[in-house]
Amino acid sequence: MDVSDILAAQAEKHKAIAVEKEIPLDVDAGFLAVTDPNPIEKESYDENVEEYLQSTARDGVQVLLSALFSLPTTSSPDGPLAQLPPPTTTLPRAKPLPKPKPPTKWEKFARAKGIQKTRKDKKEWDEEKQEWVNRWGWKGKNKEEETQWLSEVPANADVDYDPTKKARDERKARVAKNERQHLQNLARAQASGAERKQRKADIDRTLATTRVSTASMGKYDKKLDGEKKLREVKRKFEPTEVSADVEKKNNLALLAKIGNVPAKRSKHEGNDAAINVRKAVRFASKGEGGVALARRAEGKAARGKAGRRK
Amino acid sequence: MRPLTEEESKAVFEKLANYIGKNLVHLIDRPDEPYCFRLHKDRVYYVSESSMRLGVSVARPSLISLGTCFGKFSKSGKFKLHVTSLDYLAQYAKYKVWIKPNGEMSFLYGNHVLKNHLGRITEDTPEHQGVVVYSMNDVPLGFGVTSRSTVDTRKLDPTAIIVFHQADVGEYLRDEDTLF
Numbered sequence A: 001m002d003v004s005d006i007l008a009a010q011a012e013k014h015k016a017i018a019v020e021k022e023i024p025l026d027v028d029a030g031f032l033a034v035t036d037p038n039p040i041e042k043e044s045y046d047e048n049v050e051e052y053l054q055s056t057a058r059d060g061v062q063v064l065l066s067a068l069f070s071l072p073t074t075s076s077p078d079g080p081l082a083q084l085p086p087p088t089t090t091l092p093r094a095k096p097l098p099k100p101k102p103p104t105k106w107e108k109f110a111r112a113k114g115i116q117k118t119r120k121d122k123k124e125w126d127e128e129k130q131e132w133v134n135r136w137g138w139k140g141k142n143k144e145e146e147t148q149w150l151s152e153v154p155a156n157a158d159v160d161y162d163p164t165k166k167a168r169d170e171r172k173a174r175v176a177k178n179e180r181q182h183l184q185n186l187a188r189a190q191a192s193g194a195e196r197k198q199r200k201a202d203i204d205r206t207l208a209t210t211r212v213s214t215a216s217m218g219k220y221d222k223k224l225d226g227e228k229k230l231r232e233v234k235r236k237f238e239p240t241e242v243s244a245d246v247e248k249k250n251n252l253a254l255l256a257k258i259g260n261v262p263a264k265r266s267k268h269e270g271n272d273a274a275i276n277v278r279k280a281v282r283f284a285s286k287g288e289g290g291v292a293l294a295r296r297a298e299g300k301a302a303r304g305k306a307g308r309r310k
Numbered sequence B: 001m002r003p004l005t006e007e008e009s010k011a012v013f014e015k016l017a018n019y020i021g022k023n024l025v026h027l028i029d030r031p032d033e034p035y036c037f038r039l040h041k042d043r044v045y046y047v048s049e050s051s052m053r054l055g056v057s058v059a060r061p062s063l064i065s066l067g068t069c070f071g072k073f074s075k076s077g078k079f080k081l082h083v084t085s086l087d088y089l090a091q092y093a094k095y096k097v098w099i100k101p102n103g104e105m106s107f108l109y110g111n112h113v114l115k116n117h118l119g120r121i122t123e124d125t126p127e128h129q130g131v132v133v134y135s136m137n138d139v140p141l142g143f144g145v146t147s148r149s150t151v152d153t154r155k156l157d158p159t160a161i162i163v164f165h166q167a168d169v170g171e172y173l174r175d176e177d178t179l180f
Helices: A004-017 A042-047 A049-069 A105-113 A163-191 A194-211 A244-258 A263-268 A277-284 A290-309 B006-028 B049-055 B083-092 B101-108
Strands: A026-028 A033-035 A123-126 A131-134 B035-040 B043-048 B068-073 B079-081 B096-099 B118-121 B130-135 B140-146 B161-168
Touching (some): A026 A049, A033 A049, A105 A163, A244 B006, A244 B035, A277 A290, B006 B035, B006 B043, B006 B079, B035 B049, B068 B083, B083 B130, B083 B161, B096 B101, B096 B140, B101 B130, B101 B140, B130 B161
Antiparallel strands (some): A123 A131, B035 B043, B043 B068, B068 B079, B096 B118, B140 B161
């Protein structure tokens, strides 16, 4: 009996679902994603692009599907269900890390003093009731005084002294104070930003510009209530009877700074000397230049020596 | 009356340096008596320190003039030299132009200096250089700006302008009421 056909068919069937790659594919079942890190085979790619891409995609999907089918399943009326594992690929954050909050006034003080933060539980042990009660909130311990059926009245109390009301008012005042401090902290955190200051300065400058940007330089504009007068740039002059020596010194310093020769002229004439050197050279060399002049002087000296020897 | 600010001083000095170059130092640093520049009603005055101190006691609306008026500032902050500064410019001028007697009257009526009126000119004068204009017997007549350098003037035709007129002593008569 020849079973080779059956074996071959079986092998073919198994071959279809097995994917052989040099580098195994990365499967992230959580994201239903497969990454193929293998380099492209240039020959088969050049031969037929479509076919190559299709076969690569097929391999990827095959690996993914076999990974999915190997997951543990539970049965359901709609058929077996598999729970996807948590994703393994780490993705970068979409948003930047949150900025640290600016410290509150208390946090600053505590840091300066080295006070450690101690966490209080929300619940507190009540000795009388012999159970854990809330510190605040529903049936909170902070409302204990308000709910006493009997309370002590100080000797100098008013006629309409209400201990319950007093305790409640005090508690409400503490809450209000805390809220106020919270708002102050928020305001401080806002105000400390240089950005805000910059924006305020910008707005002020823009407002000042617009106020004088009409044809009458703002003279006939409608004035708003509480609009301040524009502050102009104050001119400042030296006193008239400043010492002549000081003034002379200042003027000479200014002269040195501006170089007292306009740039226009320095193009034509580099220095302010009595002799125009360039012109003198031109004249002496009969327009041939300094190099020719030097050469001629050298030649003359040599000739002079030769003459003497004779 | 007040001293010049730094920008104003700069404008004045740059204008003066165009005519007298480094001799400007001699105006500021004088051996005989300290002199200073003062601004009064947009006009710049060159005045000795002693007269300046006397002038301080005169109220601003009453003060007409003091020292030598060098020029005035335009509303846009440019400085314009007046012919009244000619005495000092002529004394320290670096580049000079002498004009023939037949050109004198033309120049004194406010015309530019033409080539055929040109008697002499300082050698190596560059173009657009502030020059002082003299008559042939060395009397300063005014000042102006050269249109060409000395070398270039040789090729010009006789009616070409050599010096652009800026101020002349004729203004003492023509602009008598606004000059000082």
